Amino acid sequence: MAQSNPIVGDLAGNRERILEAYRVADEAGCDLVVFGELSVTGYPPEDLVLKPGFVRDNRAVLDDIASSTGDCVAVVGFVDRSGEVDPATGRDVLFNAAAVCSHGVVRSVYHKRTLPNYDVFDEERTFHPGDGTYHLNEIAGVAVGLSICEDVWFDEGPVFAQAKGGAQLNVNINGSPFHAGKVDERREMLSRRARENDCAIVYVNQVGGQDELVFDGASMVVDSRGELVARSPQYATDLAIFDVDVATPSRPVTLPITQVSSASRATSPVIAPTIAPVLDDRAELYEALVLGTRDYVQKNRFTDVVIGLSGGIDSSLVACVAVDALGAEHVHGVAMPSRYSSQGSIDDAYALAHALGIDIQTISIEPAFQAYLDMLEPSFLGRDPDLTEENLQSRCRGQILMALSNKFGWMVLTTGNKSELAVGYFTIYGDSVGGYAVIKDLLKTDVFALSRHVNDRSGREIVPESVLTKPPSAELRPDQRDDQSLPPYEVLDPILELYVERDLTAAEIVERGHDEDTVRRIARLVDVNEYKRRQCPPGVRVSPKAFGKDRRLPITNGYRG
């Protein structure tokens, strides 16, 4: 199982990653090495595949990989082209495909049959589903079926059809993004699928971050009784080499079958597979943020990041993630106090920076803030101070972060959480500026839980205790506290989960016993702030429904249900 971390679009780099793993597997005497879904292009390639030139280049890379194969059979994901044209779009008909390669050539190709086109997935936009008769591949004397990601999730889908036609083993290649709880979901489904079909399944997932998605790896093998027999670690590249026991054929092969290799190269002793442990819930979530952030920063060729440290819990957690992702020497903190900042907040920011071993500088926003107040005085004559002046402060901070980013080439990490993003409790072009929004899919209550996790894990106070216990405040006016503008997060977050993640209407949430005025107000805030969210940077998706390509609501939206 080659659990690798491709870069979307980086065809030459992905080829090297595949060939390097192939050489190791081949030298180890493997019969079969399996790569992830669309391993040539990286997943998801999105509209890149609408460029015919890109599809041609991807095919050339596949052929090049195939030409390097020998006795060891490789299953490689790529974009295949039928040569036909789709009448609706005038574009080439394309498939999300898996190639079976050995002895210098592509021996057979499988086309994904079930294309996910929901949540973050848009595969029907770019691909056609495979159809027609299934074909099996004889590999090391075993009748092997193929399937790609979504294919394995359906009871009477491709795994069923191929098992019925004689497959003893199904090779399922994946680009399956993480969200909380998904590792168990996958294992349960795979066990059931294997058991129902009396067919072992090799499930290989890619690993790594790609824009808002993070792929958690955890590739695995379940035997034909549904028992988990091998698993790769989460959040790390891995080449797992082991022998797997394939049941004696219990049924005749009735499907067409390509003879790829007829006997196993295996020599004794048998290499027993290992089952990597899975992380606990908090660690799993935290490591998703770390990997998502590391890959976004590094795959976009940045080395360093800058974070505005307010002394609040959001920026504290983001700094911890950044240090784990990039190393303390690549993380730069800035405290940007104003007339409304408390000394406690500044002290907390410094305490955090020192605990993490990152540099921190202080740039007061007062001169710019005062300059704006003066410049705008004639225009604002006779108007009372309001949110305008609060937003100005936040935007002064955004300006400083972006200036540091421009001058030193540091990517700004944005610190807003999902609760704030949902109700618009942030300043557009202010605290929302940046390249990557590390915790944008974490509700505030989860921000607290993960911050405690950071301290628990290391056994010391990295996030200062005062940060964990003081009431959240934006500190944009005297004695401001979040709970003056919003309900307490323990009230807000459950309502947001129902409204945003579970698509209930306000009326339905009220029926479940939540306070009507609160629900109506929150739902309205979520709706009217769509325009602000639309201009926010991407960030790691960790829930089943994140803001981003997962939730495509109109900005102009008259619904008040």
Add this chain to the structure above:
Amino acid sequence: MAQSNPIVGDLAGNRERILEAYRVADEAGCDLVVFGELSVTGYPPEDLVLKPGFVRDNRAVLDDIASSTGDCVAVVGFVDRSGEVDPATGRDVLFNAAAVCSHGVVRSVYHKRTLPNYDVFDEERTFHPGDGTYHLNEIAGVAVGLSICEDVWFDEGPVFAQAKGGAQLNVNINGSPFHAGKVDERREMLSRRARENDCAIVYVNQVGGQDELVFDGASMVVDSRGELVARSPQYATDLAIFDVDVATPSRPVTLPITQVSSASRATSPVIAPTIAPVLDDRAELYEALVLGTRDYVQKNRFTDVVIGLSGGIDSSLVACVAVDALGAEHVHGVAMPSRYSSQGSIDDAYALAHALGIDIQTISIEPAFQAYLDMLEPSFLGRDPDLTEENLQSRCRGQILMALSNKFGWMVLTTGNKSELAVGYFTIYGDSVGGYAVIKDLLKTDVFALSRHVNDRSGREIVPESVLTKPPSAELRPDQRDDQSLPPYEVLDPILELYVERDLTAAEIVERGHDEDTVRRIARLVDVNEYKRRQCPPGVRVSPKAFGKDRRLPITNGYRG
């Protein structure tokens, strides 16, 4: 033909719009009144339809509309639900549907068969395609087929099947967004479709702006010989009442048919249809910008907008559009000079404002700019001035615009064009701030053409001649000109068209004879600036491929083809 302008999600408002047109049509003695695609929800409702409560509410509105119908038959678009659940998503199976209503009830329902899932369309994400046997409706004694938008574009699609089964007339309801050249495309296709099938077609489109889309109306009727016999105007709501000659049946009705009404209510004299003229290319493009802007601003309950007037051509054109969209009294200009602004530019900004009759104020950015330079001096010690200082100026302007927006409730209109957006020649959080980006889908060469159109149309110099002739400059450093950083727009724009709109690779563009270094540099700029575009406001789509939901390229993207 009821060419109306719904608001997405505004079920109560859309009901009123439908019932009002229905009453007029019914009182005029119409046999049939036809509304646009998804006229109950507005098009496109996007993920709103994933809320089961929204779908229920939409059905209640449809039933309510049906209950108000009498002799006049209404065809109304709505979201239908089968009662089944999609196994892939666990969600309700939904259809993009048309209801035939009369005498208080829904008489029959048609489900759209061909769901567009490319470009800006995501219909397979939310809907299932209709299937099974077609049904016709007898309306005023005529065998009528139904189809929805995309359905009509296929040679052997629903129009063909229903005509073959006896339909003399096909009612095709649409949410068809504008792009340049589309009115003619539609007419030619409809003529061919009608002629091939010996079947008249009533094509009703919605009108109005919805986020980045603008629907241009231009509803029409072609007779069974393919002749255009009626057309509603572009860019305006319209209720066109006329008699249409339906050919005597030339073939037997072999499909099941619902008897809706058996005889025409028509009385003499015959009301002849009219054919509204279509606008010329420049006017059509300009009016698309006007309607898109008006609807985005007003449907989001803003009345006024503010525009930074630099004295350049982009902001000049945006101001012209805004005045036509909202009225001069609702448009506010701000000149924000710096140490690098020329007097000519300031004069040009004032001349434009006076020609348009809008207010204009001057707020120099110098105090804030100098404050930032001073605040950042310790951090920047030993570093030379670079793009950082240019971006700072642009962001000071963005801050001022947003402060005016916050204080006075004016929406900021963004002034960047597609050429700049493509190559990243703008400052994120600077000149890109705002609620709506009016000309984001216009290449710079089109910006010049439309600015000339504004002057030609009014026969006077609204956009000052000096603005039309001076070399474009961002004025962020002494003697700066765009062509110091970019190739001339006459070179840049054709390359962008090939790379962005036509999905060619850089290598393919070079093969067509463009300079290799230039093409490689531009392609690279387009790719690496994806992250900046992703945080830009929406704007009117007028090309076949706009930046936005039309072009979904990964930010993290290693392809350099």
